[in-house]
Amino acid sequence: MAAYEFTECSEQYTDYKQLSSALLDLYDASLSAATSLFCGARRTDVWAAALDDRYALNGEKLECETARLLCGCIFRPLVKNGAFDEKITEMLRTQLIDNLDSAINDKAVYASERAAKTAFIGEAAELPASGLSENAKNVTAVSAFNAYREMMKTAHAEICAVGCSEFAESEQIFTEEFSKLDRENIYQLKAEPSALKKTPAIIEDNLEMQQAILRMYFKAPKMDDRPANALFSRILGGMTTSRFFTNIREKRSLCYYCGSSANRFNRTLVCSAGIEPQNAEKTREAMLAEINDICENGVTNDELERAKLEILDELSSTYDSALGISSWYLSQITDEKFISPEEFAELIKAATPDRVKEAARKYGLDTVYLLKNKE
Amino acid sequence: MMIEKIYNDIIKETCLKYVCSCGTEVYMLPMKGWNTAVAQFTARFGSQDNSFISDGKLIEIPDGTAHYLEHKLFESDEKDAFSLFAQTGASCNAGTSFDYTQYYFSCADNFRKNLEILLGFVSEPYFTEENVEKERGIIGQEITMYRDNPSWRVFTNLLEGIYVKDPVRLDIAGTVESIAKITPKTLYDCYNTFYAPSNMFLCAAGNIDPDEIVQICENKLKKAKPFKIGTASYDEPYEVNKKLLRMSMPVSKPIFEIGFKRPAVYKEQEISDYIYFNILLDMLFGNSSEFYEQMRIDGILNDEWAVSVFNGRGHFFLAARGESEKPELVLEKMQELFVSYKKDPPERELFERVKKATYGSLVKEFANVKSVCTTLSEAALSNVSPFCAIQTAASASYETLLEKLYDIDAENACISIIEPL
Numbered sequence: 001m002a003a004y005e006f007t008e009c010s011e012q013y014t015d016y017k018q019l020s021s022a023l024l025d026l027y028d029a030s031l032s033a034a035t036s037l038f039c040g041a042r043r044t045d046v047w048a049a050a051l052d053d054r055y056a057l058n059g060e061k062l063e064c065e066t067a068r069l070l071c072g073c074i075f076r077p078l079v080k081n082g083a084f085d086e087k088i089t090e091m092l093r094t095q096l097i098d099n100l101d102s103a104i105n106d107k108a109v110y111a112s113e114r115a116a117k118t119a120f121i122g123e124a125a126e127l128p129a130s131g132l133s134e135n136a137k138n139v140t141a142v143s144a145f146n147a148y149r150e151m152m153k154t155a156h157a158e159i160c161a162v163g164c165s166e167f168a169e170s171e172q173i174f175t176e177e178f179s180k181l182d183r184e185n186i187y188q189l190k191a192e193p194s195a196l197k198k199t200p201a202i203i204e205d206n207l208e209m210q211q212a213i214l215r216m217y218f219k220a221p222k223m224d225d226r227p228a229n230a231l232f233s234r235i236l237g238g239m240t241t242s243r244f245f246t247n248i249r250e251k252r253s254l255c256y257y258c259g260s261s262a263n264r265f266n267r268t269l270v271c272s273a274g275i276e277p278q279n280a281e282k283t284r285e286a287m288l289a290e291i292n293d294i295c296e297n298g299v300t301n302d303e304l305e306r307a308k309l310e311i312l313d314e315l316s317s318t319y320d321s322a323l324g325i326s327s328w329y330l331s332q333i334t335d336e337k338f339i340s341p342e343e344f345a346e347l348i349k350a351a352t353p354d355r356v357k358e359a360a361r362k363y364g365l366d367t368v369y370l371l372k373n374k375e
Numbered sequence: 376m377m378i379e380k381i382y383n384d385i386i387k388e389t390c391l392k393y394v395c396s397c398g399t400e401v402y403m404l405p406m407k408g409w410n411t412a413v414a415q416f417t418a419r420f421g422s423q424d425n426s427f428i429s430d431g432k433l434i435e436i437p438d439g440t441a442h443y444l445e446h447k448l449f450e451s452d453e454k455d456a457f458s459l460f461a462q463t464g465a466s467c468n469a470g471t472s473f474d475y476t477q478y479y480f481s482c483a484d485n486f487r488k489n490l491e492i493l494l495g496f497v498s499e500p501y502f503t504e505e506n507v508e509k510e511r512g513i514i515g516q517e518i519t520m521y522r523d524n525p526s527w528r529v530f531t532n533l534l535e536g537i538y539v540k541d542p543v544r545l546d547i548a549g550t551v552e553s554i555a556k557i558t559p560k561t562l563y564d565c566y567n568t569f570y571a572p573s574n575m576f577l578c579a580a581g582n583i584d585p586d587e588i589v590q591i592c593e594n595k596l597k598k599a600k601p602f603k604i605g606t607a608s609y610d611e612p613y614e615v616n617k618k619l620l621r622m623s624m625p626v627s628k629p630i631f632e633i634g635f636k637r638p639a640v641y642k643e644q645e646i647s648d649y650i651y652f653n654i655l656l657d658m659l660f661g662n663s664s665e666f667y668e669q670m671r672i673d674g675i676l677n678d679e680w681a682v683s684v685f686n687g688r689g690h691f692f693l694a695a696r697g698e699s700e701k702p703e704l705v706l707e708k709m710q711e712l713f714v715s716y717k718k719d720p721p722e723r724e725l726f727e728r729v730k731k732a733t734y735g736s737l738v739k740e741f742a743n744v745k746s747v748c749t750t751l752s753e754a755a756l757s758n759v760s761p762f763c764a765i766q767t768a769a770s771a772s773y774e775t776l777l778e779k780l781y782d783i784d785a786e787n788a789c790i791s792i793i794e795p796l
Contacts, residue, residue, distance in 0.1 A: 023663075028736040211519040211520050
């Protein structure tokens with residue numbers, strides 16, 4: 001609920017209308033919050049974005065004002081009698097439940113949430129990032145406020161500021177706000193691999209729909225070669241000349257989309273495809289065949305070079321987006337040290353076909369999930 | 376080499392315009408200090424172009440042809456476009472909309488090579504019985520995927536409800552039945568008509584060298600005589616086609632989309648109406664409006680609510696979408712509010728606040744290479760200056776806004792609803 005409370009109102013702006021009007025006054029500054037899963041923990045991101053001061057028509061100090069507004073929402077929420085405002089919380093609870101229930105509106109999201117229940121059973125990731133609808137129903141103004149206080153006291157916190165500014169004044173504003181908090185027992189983030197099942201779980205799910213969605217989860221608890229792993233995922237199903245795209249979509253016309261993505265934190269590889277229900281088995285076999293082929297025969301120098309070029313190009317683009325820069329560094333908060341995009345580029349360049357093959361061989365099949373029409 | 380400079384004093388940016396000898400227009404905005412570059416090559420050929428005139432005869436095209444052509448243009452008799460881009464590391468893709476098809480790439484290196492590939496593959500079609508047939512299954516699955524998407528269905532149903540004749544009411548990808556009629560000849564006929572150089576434009580932004588782009592365009596683009604494409608004419612009625620469309624799908628709660636139909640407008644008038652009606656919608660129904668506040672308190676709307684203007688060649692309507700157990704009540708309240716505001720207009724102070732925010736959101740578009748390039752393409756598509764929108768927002772007046780408000784026909788509306796099964 002914290003993500004909802006942060007962007008709804010504050011002690012200064014006591015309802016959504018007032019807060020929205022303040023953002024409009026700051027030339028459509030944005031204020032957003034979202035909950036996600038990160039290293040087995042629930043992560044709440046709150047961010048604000050504003051125009052650079054030089055674009056203000058009347059000389060307004062947009063950066064400082066936006067930083068103050070953001071801090072107001074995070075550090076001084078609207079509190080009444082030791083709890084969030086009851087009416088507002090009731091409305092936000094309904095909104096949260098609506099959003100959780102609406103996963104069914106997007107079949108890919110629905111399939112991902114349903115598959116995660118099996119793929120990550122017993123782990124934080126088995127539940128959606130914002131929790132379950134049935135649990136959200138029990139949230140009260142008091143329980144939400146207590147959770148908020150606990151978060152402010154113990155959560156691992158990171159601040160990231162990106163833009164054409166030195167951020168000296170913003171830094172001062174945040175420093176002052178944090179100095180007023182009693183912080184203790186700070187949560188220690190740690191990237192833990194997801195456990196690989198001894199026998200793969202095979203799940204079939206049904207919904208009123210025309211297309212079917214196949215998701216396969218592979219896990220490599222002992223993965224220790226990040227560059228090779230990134231290249232393997234890219235070659236397998238992460239680019240337009242990938243094995244999946246070329247052989248499963250283009251040559252066999254089995255699907256419109258067919259891709260793979262690796263999560264380096266829980267050391268999982270997810271392969272997914274949108275298919276005709278009758279092609280589910282063929283697609284599953286085709287995806288497994290591509291992985292097996294890389295495990296046995298490795299990748300070609302040409303494939304490796306193409307994947308490297310794509311990743312290197314993306315790394316060079318990191319600095320052209322505020323979100324790109326913040327995401328790059330925030331994704332490293334559990335690493336031993338921060339590395340720059342240029343340093344990671346050097347690691348990518350050094351990867352060899354043998355290392356990619358070795359990375360592929362570390363994976364084992366964990367879960368096969370199929371969502372298809374009710375028969 | 377005649378390069379025209381278009382300067383904007385508000386954001387201190389200069390866009391360069393060049394018209395190639397083949398007739399293709401080129402818009403460029405170099406951005407100092409940025410690593411990436413983006414190029415978008417656009418044909419004024421979209422799903423709504425479902426016929427053309429050749430030798431005085433009207434040729435009808437199967438629905439979904441523009442989208443099919445987009446898929447097939449990536450192929451060649453040697454290496455396909457994806458393989459060529461893979462040798463440079465660029466990220467490339469394409470998209471088909473109602474009134475255009477666009478091919479694009481973004482890259483941090485090898486811009487020259489990438490632009491040559493882009494212009495090369497779009498200029499050299501290669502359609503065979505075999506490769507056209509192969510694509511049918513892939514596109515069929517794409518169509519199926521969109522048919523399972525309630526957000527897309529509620530929108531396409533709305534278009535069907537608003538428009539009587541305008542082909543914008545047809546699905547961009549067509550249907551499994553309509554794409555079954557597409558042959559290599561269909562694609563070549565459409566390509567030779569709609570991909571004429573004078574019906575296309577190129578936009579590029581970021582880390583680019585304008586002189587180099589002009590030189591590549593002159594080398595790669597084939598010379599052709601400009602000609603006017605003849606298309607079937609139709610008179611779209613003023614009134615909406617249907618007031619209400621309902622459908623059932625697996626959704627958690629009814630989702631809906633509302634459209635207030637307006638006559639199509641073009642060039643600077645289109646941009647002006649787009650800006651003013653966006654400001655008006657935000658004032659009356661946006662996040663900071665009393666309407667939205669009350670609807671949330673009453674539990675009728677949640678945070679899925681959004682208002683916008685939908686515009687393009689031949690179509691223009693004011694749109695609102697959301698989730699609600701009482702979608703028809705939302706429409707009713709919006710209609711009531713239009714009527715009451717005509718009698719008692721919103722305050723000037725509110726207008727100034729939303730105007731400032733609209734200006735801010737347009738300036739933000741210039742903080743990203745891709746969005747700058749998209750801004751150039753959208754302006755080229757509407758045949759206006761790239762800075763037309765920002766200029767209009769900065770100089771918007773309260774009096775003109777009231778004229779727009781008085782001109783709204785709140786009854787000329789359609790609502791599309793998707794209910795849970």
